[in-house]
Amino acid sequence: xxxxxxxxxxKEISPAGVCWKASxxxxxxxxxxxxxxxxxxxxxxxxxxxxxxxxxxxxxxxxKGDIEFDYNFCKGCGICANECPxxxxxxxxx
Amino acid sequence: MQTETEWKFTAKDIAEKPDLFLSxxxxxxxxxxxxxxxxxxxxxxxxxxxxxxxxxMEVVSSIYPYTSWAVPWLHTAFENAAANASGIxxxxxxxxxxxxxxxxxxxxxxxxxxxxxxxxxxQALSGAVERGHDFLYVLYDNEAYMNTGIQRxxxxxxxxxTTTSPAGTVIPGKLEHKKPxxxxxxxxxMPYVATASPYYWRDLLxxxxxxxxxxxxxxxxxxxxxxxxxxSDPAKSIELSRLAVETCIFPLWEAVNGDYxxxxxxxxxxxxxxxxxxxxxxxxxxxxxxxLFTPKFEKLTEEIQRVTDERWKRLLKKCGVEQRAKxxx
Ligand SMILES: Cc1ncc(C[n+]2csc(CCOP(=O)(O)OP(=O)(O)O)c2C)c(N)n1
Ligand code: SF4
Ligand code: SF4
Ligand code: SF4
Numbered sequence: 001x002x003x004x005x006x007x008x009x010x011k012e013i014s015p016a017g018v019c020w021k022a023s024x025x026x027x028x029x030x031x032x033x034x035x036x037x038x039x040x041x042x043x044x045x046x047x048x049x050x051x052x053x054x055x056x057x058x059x060x061x062x063x064k065g066d067i068e069f070d071y072n073f074c075k076g077c078g079i080c081a082n083e084c085p086x087x088x089x090x091x092x093x094x
Numbered sequence: 095m096q097t098e099t100e101w102k103f104t105a106k107d108i109a110e111k112p113d114l115f116l117s118x119x120x121x122x123x124x125x126x127x128x129x130x131x132x133x134x135x136x137x138x139x140x141x142x143x144x145x146x147x148x149x150x151m152e153v154v155s156s157i158y159p160y161t162s163w164a165v166p167w168l169h170t171a172f173e174n175a176a177a178n179a180s181g182i183x184x185x186x187x188x189x190x191x192x193x194x195x196x197x198x199x200x201x202x203x204x205x206x207x208x209x210x211x212x213x214x215x216x217q218a219l220s221g222a223v224e225r226g227h228d229f230l231y232v233l234y235d236n237e238a239y240m241n242t243g244i245q246r247x248x249x250x251x252x253x254x255x256t257t258t259s260p261a262g263t264v265i266p267g268k269l270e271h272k273k274p275x276x277x278x279x280x281x282x283x284m285p286y287v288a289t290a291s292p293y294y295w296r297d298l299l300x301x302x303x304x305x306x307x308x309x310x311x312x313x314x315x316x317x318x319x320x321x322x323x324x325x326s327d328p329a330k331s332i333e334l335s336r337l338a339v340e341t342c343i344f345p346l347w348e349a350v351n352g353d354y355x356x357x358x359x360x361x362x363x364x365x366x367x368x369x370x371x372x373x374x375x376x377x378x379x380x381x382x383x384x385x386l387f388t389p390k391f392e393k394l395t396e397e398i399q400r401v402t403d404e405r406w407k408r409l410l411k412k413c414g415v416e417q418r419a420k421x422x423x
């Protein structure tokens with residue numbers, strides 16, 4: 001792998017190997033083949049999908065009283081669709 | 095200190111808490127351990143330091159220059175998550191004595207996989223517990239050495255095919271049963287030991303909090319399906335963590351100062367044994383057990399059922415729970 005100009009070379013890396021960038025700057029959303037799409041009518045806002053998503057890609061927005069998908073991080077695993085008690089999520093080909 | 099009533103985490107409480115295990119980590123899609131870490135980090139009560147042994151969860155969360163940890167986090171070698179936790183505990187004590195830290199208390203969490211716990215980390219863990227260091231050890235059990243390519247560990251169940259116990263014409267997958275690691279920890283006479291599963295998220299979070307609040311060492315054994323290694327559908331990771339409890343192959347309990355107690359999700363199956371599902375239902379949805387459904391190795395599923403029932407019965411005895419007779423209603 002080539003080090004790009006913006007990344008540090010090994011000479012500049014701290015000896016303890018400190019990671020300093022939050023991984024939220026690294027988008028994993030392009031991994032997915034299928035995308036969760038929610039039926040707003042069916043969703044009961046039980047928030048189970050928020051709790052079970054391995055990638056923290058579903059957020060609860062208290063001000064809206066609703067959940068929101070963050071497709072920047074969603075890897076399309078389908079756990080949310082599988083666990084939704086209301087069967088409100090469908091996995092659709094991207 | 096939090097009181098018991100404040101532990102009644104609701105889904106909304108948890109969803110509103112900011113993530114301390116951040117998005118953007120590089121775990122596979124549907125990774126059970128990733129959900130486990132996200133949930134665990136929702137139960138912390140204040141300043142917390144995490145130390146993590148080599149393994150999937152360390153690798154995927156600390157790919158230079160990125161970190162998925164919104165708390166101080168230290169990587170440690172494969173074998174010594176607990177030794178690292180002991181060192182942090184000792185350092186904090188000195189810093190406090192010298193008044194060099196402002197916090198009244200800092201929690202320490204040590205994280206490791208089954209390879210790093212059952213096999214390679216057990217002596218460091220045993221020593222740290224014997225010395226009485228104040229930390230919570232979390233074993234996320236994905237039942238093999240996943241990060242290096244699915245080798246069997248002491249936590250791999252009987253009959254599972256791994257790269258070092260491959261099912262073929264000679265052997266039917268792993269030849270030995272899963273080591274009862276949590277019972278081994280109870281035998282250390284430690285203040286708190288528990289098992290948990292991400293499907294039962296509230297039970298898991300309460301146990302994390304209890305483990306943190308206890309003075310001295312605490313051990314939490316968390317079931318964590320790995321779609322890569324288990325050859326299972328990524329969408330089914332949480333479902334599998336439910337099935338493991340429903341079949342009683344991974345029952346939920348806690349031991350406070352050595353006293354066993356069955357946890358609510360598992361109590362159901364003691365009180366109503368007819369609800370207990372056959373282990374086949376759990377095995378058949380995983381590719382690592384595929385060969386057990388061929389005539390050659392079929393007998394092994396019966397052996398898995400037999401040992402599951404035997405261990406379940408023994409657990410009920412330890413918990414002082416009588417299994418009600420199976421009703422044929
Ligand atoms: C003493 C030692 N032996 C072997 C390794 C190589 N190694 C790194 S991670 C790993 C497997 C970790 O397995 P586990 O603890 O079960 O965690 P998982 O990857 O499944 O999350 C191995 C064998 C090592 N780092 N140190
Ligand atoms: S699990 Fe289903 S019903 Fe519950 S919040 Fe998510 S989409 Fe809505
Ligand atoms: S598909 Fe998987 S990664 Fe995407 S939002 Fe659902 S649970 Fe999260
Ligand atoms: S190999 Fe398994 S445990 Fe490791 S990141 Fe992938 S799904 Fe998670």
